[in-house]
Amino acid sequence: MDQAKGTRKGRTGGKANEVKADLIAVVVAVNNSDPCVLTIAQANALPSGPFELAHRSLQSGLRGWVEQQTGQPLGYIEQLYTFGDRDRIGADERAISISYLALTRDEDAGASASRCWASWYDYFPWEDHRSGTPPVVQEELRPRLMDWADGADDSATRLERRRRAAVAFGFDDRSWNEELALQRYELLYEAALVEEATRGGYSAAPTPVPGRSMIADHRRILATGIARLRSKIKYRPVVFELMPPVFTLLQLQRTVEALAGRLIHKPNFRRLIEQQELVEETGETTAETGGRPAKLYRFRHAVLDERSAAGTKLPLSRA
Amino acid sequence: MDQAKGTRKGRTGGKANEVKADLIAVVVAVNNSDPCVLTIAQANALPSGPFELAHRSLQSGLRGWVEQQTGQPLGYIEQLYTFGDRDRIGADERAISISYLALTRDEDAGASASRCWASWYDYFPWEDHRSGTPPVVQEELRPRLMDWADGADDSATRLERRRRAAVAFGFDDRSWNEELALQRYELLYEAALVEEATRGGYSAAPTPVPGRSMIADHRRILATGIARLRSKIKYRPVVFELMPPVFTLLQLQRTVEALAGRLIHKPNFRRLIEQQELVEETGETTAETGGRPAKLYRFRHAVLDERSAAGTKLPLSRA
DNA sequence: ACGCCTTATATTCATGTAGAGTATAATCGG
DNA sequence: CCGATTATACTCTACATGAATATAAGGCGT
Numbered sequence: 001m002d003q004a005k006g007t008r009k010g011r012t013g014g015k016a017n018e019v020k021a022d023l024i025a026v027v028v029a030v031n032n033s034d035p036c037v038l039t040i041a042q043a044n045a046l047p048s049g050p051f052e053l054a055h056r057s058l059q060s061g062l063r064g065w066v067e068q069q070t071g072q073p074l075g076y077i078e079q080l081y082t083f084g085d086r087d088r089i090g091a092d093e094r095a096i097s098i099s100y101l102a103l104t105r106d107e108d109a110g111a112s113a114s115r116c117w118a119s120w121y122d123y124f125p126w127e128d129h130r131s132g133t134p135p136v137v138q139e140e141l142r143p144r145l146m147d148w149a150d151g152a153d154d155s156a157t158r159l160e161r162r163r164r165a166a167v168a169f170g171f172d173d174r175s176w177n178e179e180l181a182l183q184r185y186e187l188l189y190e191a192a193l194v195e196e197a198t199r200g201g202y203s204a205a206p207t208p209v210p211g212r213s214m215i216a217d218h219r220r221i222l223a224t225g226i227a228r229l230r231s232k233i234k235y236r237p238v239v240f241e242l243m244p245p246v247f248t249l250l251q252l253q254r255t256v257e258a259l260a261g262r263l264i265h266k267p268n269f270r271r272l273i274e275q276q277e278l279v280e281e282t283g284e285t286t287a288e289t290g291g292r293p294a295k296l297y298r299f300r301h302a303v304l305d306e307r308s309a310a311g312t313k314l315p316l317s318r319a
Numbered sequence: 320m321d322q323a324k325g326t327r328k329g330r331t332g333g334k335a336n337e338v339k340a341d342l343i344a345v346v347v348a349v350n351n352s353d354p355c356v357l358t359i360a361q362a363n364a365l366p367s368g369p370f371e372l373a374h375r376s377l378q379s380g381l382r383g384w385v386e387q388q389t390g391q392p393l394g395y396i397e398q399l400y401t402f403g404d405r406d407r408i409g410a411d412e413r414a415i416s417i418s419y420l421a422l423t424r425d426e427d428a429g430a431s432a433s434r435c436w437a438s439w440y441d442y443f444p445w446e447d448h449r450s451g452t453p454p455v456v457q458e459e460l461r462p463r464l465m466d467w468a469d470g471a472d473d474s475a476t477r478l479e480r481r482r483r484a485a486v487a488f489g490f491d492d493r494s495w496n497e498e499l500a501l502q503r504y505e506l507l508y509e510a511a512l513v514e515e516a517t518r519g520g521y522s523a524a525p526t527p528v529p530g531r532s533m534i535a536d537h538r539r540i541l542a543t544g545i546a547r548l549r550s551k552i553k554y555r556p557v558v559f560e561l562m563p564p565v566f567t568l569l570q571l572q573r574t575v576e577a578l579a580g581r582l583i584h585k586p587n588f589r590r591l592i593e594q595q596e597l598v599e600e601t602g603e604t605t606a607e608t609g610g611r612p613a614k615l616y617r618f619r620h621a622v623l624d625e626r627s628a629a630g631t632k633l634p635l636s637r638a
Numbered sequence: 639a640c641g642c643c644t645t646a647t648a649t650t651c652a653t654g655t656a657g658a659g660t661a662t663a664a665t666c667g668g
Numbered sequence: 669c670c671g672a673t674t675a676t677a678c679t680c681t682a683c684a685t686g687a688a689t690a691t692a693a694g695g696c697g698t
Contacts, residue, residue, distance in 0.1 A: 017369040018337040021415060050336040051403075053413060058403035082401040082417050084370075084377040094372060096340060096417075098401050163624055250675080268657065270676080275655095291674025292664040305482055569646080587686065589647080594684090610645025611693040 020095040023062040024048040024218065026080065026225030027072060028259075029106040029117060030242045035258045036106070036117035037222060039214075040069050043118040046218045051098070062100050070115045076103040076241040080224050083217060097217065101225045103241035120226060121261075122212045123219055126169070127181055127226065129262045136210050137169060141188070144209065145169070148191035178260050179231045185223040196220070230260055237278055240299040246282055248294035249273060278303055339414040342381040343367040343537065345399065345544030346391060347578075348425040348436065349561045354577045355425070355436035356541060358533075359388050362437040365537045366391075370417070381419050389434045395422040395560040399543050402536060416536065420544045422560035439545060440580075441531045442538055445488070446500055446545070448581045455529050456488060460507070463528065464488070467510035497579050498550045504542040515539070549579055556597055559618040565601055567613035568592060597622055 025047045027038035040047055047066040055061030063074050080099040106117060121128040126137050142165075149161035168184045170176035188209065189197045195213040198205035213219055233239050239256055253269050273279060279297040287293040344366045346357035359366055366385040374380030382393050399418040425436060440447040445456050461484075468480035487503045489495035507528065508516045514532040517524035532538055552558050558575055572588050592598060598616040606612040 017339060017371050019340050019370060020336060021338050021340065051338060051415070052336050055403075058401070058415070079400060081398060082377070096370070096377070098415075167624070248675090265657070265659095266675095267659085267677080272656090285675095287665065289665095289674060291666075291672080292676080294675060305486070567646090584686070584688095585646095586648085586688085591685090604646095606694065608645060608694095610643080610695075611647080613646060 021051040022048055022095060022097045023051055023058060023065060024097050024099045024221055025062055025066050025074070025102055026099065026222055027066060027070075027074065027102040027104060028225065028229060028242065029104050030255045030258050031106055031117065033254045033258045035120045037120060037123075037225075038066070038070055038072055039116050039118045041215070043116055043122075043212070044218075045215045046221060048097075048218075058098060059100070062102075066102070072104065072115055074102045074104060076238065077101070078228075080221065080228055083221070097221070099221045099224065101228055103229075103238060105242060105244060118212075120222070123214065123222060124181065124185070124226070125210050126184065127178070127261050129176055129178070130257055133170075133176070140209055141169060141193075142171060144193055145187070145191055148193070176262070178262055179227055181230065182220075182223045182227040185220060189220070194219070233259055237299070237303060240278075243299065246284070246296045246298050248286060248289065248296060249279075250289065250294060252279075252297075276303075340370040341367055341414060341416045342370055342377060342384060343416050343418045343540055344381055344385050344393075344421055345418065345541055346385060346389075346393065346421040346423060347544065347548060347561065348423050349574045349577050350425055350436065352573045352577045354439045356439060356442075356544075357385070357389055357391055357423075358435050358437045360534070362435055362441075362531070363537075364534045365540060367416075367537075377417060378419070381421075385421070391423065391434055393421045393423060395557065396420070397547075399540065399547055402540075416540070418540045418543065420547055422548075422557060424561060424563060437531075439541070442533065442541060443500065443504070443545070444530050445503065445528075446497070446580050448495055448497070449576055452489075452495070459528055460488060460512075461490060463512055464506070464510055467512070495581070497581055498546055500549065501539075501542045501546040504539060508539070513538070552578055556618070556622060559597075562618065565603070565615045565617050567605060567608065567615060568598075569608065569613060571598075571616075595622075 025038070027047065029036050029038070038047060039045060047069045049061075049065035049069070051058060051061050055064065058079075059077055062077070066072055066074055078101050080101050083097040083099070126134055126141055128134060145165040146162070149158050149165060152158045152161055164187060166172045166174055168180050168187050185194070188194045192198055192206065193209045194211070195205075195208040196217070196219060198208070214222070229238070233256060239252065239259070242255055242259075243252060249270055250266075252273065253264055253266065256269075257264055278300060280300050282296045282298055284296045285293040286296055344357070346366065348355050348357070357366060358364060366388045368380070368384035368388070370377060370380050374383065377398075378396055381396065385391055385393055397420050399420050402416040402418070445453055445460055447453060464484040465481070468477050468484060471477045471480055483506060485491045485493055487499050487506050504513070507513045511517055511525065512528045513530070514524075514527040515536070515538060517527070533541070548557070552575060558571065558578070561574055561578075562571060568589055569585075571592065572583055572585065575588075576583055597619060599619050601615045601617055603615045604612040605615055
């Protein structure tokens with residue numbers, strides 16, 4: 001495909017088999033039920049920078065870049081994915097992108113000149129189902145994806161495309177699965193319905209679907225982070241990285257709902273949290289919620305020790 | 320720590336911020352209830368090679384190296400983790416390791432000169448609990464980990480180490496969790512009980528615990544692959560990548576047991592497989608199993624289409 | 639041919655958990 | 669003091685899971 005580029009890099013002195021490695025961060029916080037990502041460049045890019053010799057490790061390099069570009073110190077970090085440059089748009093030379101997900105609280109609003117929190121759903125308007133399926137899904141994504149499917153050469157491909165669209169977006173009475181955020185973005189990319197897909201300039205660029213784009217493959221990386229986080233909150237107590245030290249159960253629920261992009265059954269949510277003993281009461285209450293004062297809770301950090309929390313789904317014998 | 324190396328790389332012409340990127344493969348197959356990994360260099364290394372300019376993508380580069388070094392073509396591939404060189408032992412220059420998990424069948428025994436399948440449990444004897452907890456856990460790992468814990472300076476650290484060892488290995492009536500394969504290896508590394516941990520030559524090297532080691536951080540990468548696979552078989556139908564086209568339910572169970580390193584309740588396993596409609600009968604039976612002839616099944620490839628199969632663990636509303 | 643061993647397959651039961659709905663309690667503002 | 673609002677508690681049903689037991693169908697030795 002792009003084999004013509006194979007011998008392009010003729011720098012003298014440099015070893016042929018070396019590449020540039022970029023560290024890219026998806027830094028997430030939740031403010032007032034709004035899931036936010038830390039951005040730079042007028043919300044057009046994620047914090048990032050090359051892995052340098054001075055960096056002690058990949059993670060410390062990432063921390064350095066994020067702090068330098070946004071002033072935001074990072075707590076919880078996990079690796080997302082390493083992309084090769086075939087996936088990178090506009091990359092001028094051989095490069096790989098090592099992406100990370102970081103969770104933080106947007107507490108200290110000090111020195112936040114370049115710090116810019118943007119809502120996830122500015123980039124992915126179709127991902128927020130907290131008020132029901134957003135209109136853009138039925139009114140725009142569905143017909144345009146169907147057009148794309150019908151544009152295939154053979155009928156097998158047409159069926160295949162329809163099926164993939166239906167699974168990803170929950171068409172035809174399928175249920176919406178919030179964890180498929182990455183698949184949805186990639187499907188739209190493949191259908192050339194997002195701005196990034198038409199950057200090559202080869203095809204006549206149609207109007208992209210709603211949703212802000214980013215430089216290079218940053219929006220794809222953001223989608224990867226969203227998908228990972230939506231999956232992870234279900235089996236690891238990572239939400240608490242996004243919560244203040246003390247909170248009410250409803251605040252916790254609203255945070256999870258913001259991340260998942262869908263609503264949660266309140267009594268069941270409370271039951272789940274309580275029976276898993278994820279939190280403990282502080283003894284205080286707050287009346288700032290409007291009605292009956294709510295108990296305040298804090299995260300039981302001990303659960304990080306107690307549970308290895310890898311759920312089984314196989315009929316393993318307990319013997 | 321290794322900051323002294325910071326300015327070491329003074330090559331003229333080459334850009335400073337470029338690194339070597341190695342592609343490393345954990346290629347898994349299961350033969351006769353034995354989980355195997357594809358190795359080279361007398362079973363001392365995993366197939367690997369640098370990411371080169373000629374490679375179309377990271378995955379195709381990996382495929383190339385594995386096929387060249389072992390003759391084994393790869394089917395299913397997924398990325399595992401990208402390690403920085405602080406984690407690499409004996410790395411002479413700045414480098415990162417991008418590791419992958421591949422699943423295959425060891426069918427065509429043709430041209431397998433350099434191809435060498437080695438059992439997982441040669442490298443991790445403490446991971447096979449199919450015949451109960453292996454003796455090495457109680458007889459060797461436990462006392463030596465306790466010694467390590469007791470060797471800490473302050474009592475808080477001692478308690479912490481004991482707790483981590485207990486969680487990882489299921490001491491003190493805790494249950495064994497097969498998915499913690501990586502944590503177990505890293506704990507042994509930290510306690511300097513594996514050969515890799517004493518390569519620096521600084522400390523007087525004690526006798527490592529049983530279990531074959533590998534070059535660089537390859538055993539760590541293998542542990543990463545084992546942990547990932549043990550986790551993934553529980554929520555995605557990846558086992559079938561390791562099965563022949565047609566198989567009995569017991570063969571399928573034995574394969575899962577080989578991977579998980581523990582036994583499965585037979586009736587429940589069958590129920591799980593059947594009610595999820597993962598397989599369909601071929602109509603044939605085989606009498607090669609000793610007793611009553613077993614029905615032969617094949618994987619229902621349609622499930623890959625139908626299900627997005629991301630299980631929920633939150634009380635989401637279905638409305 | 640018969641019984642027995644082995645493996646395959648089917649059935650049952652108790653328990654626990656998830657989804658969903660309903661009921662009561664404690665504030666505040668009029 | 670009433671009702672709007674939010675918090676908290678309880679109930680019910682369906683289904684999945686862990687575990688045990690029962691029946692079926694071959695081979696094999698005598």
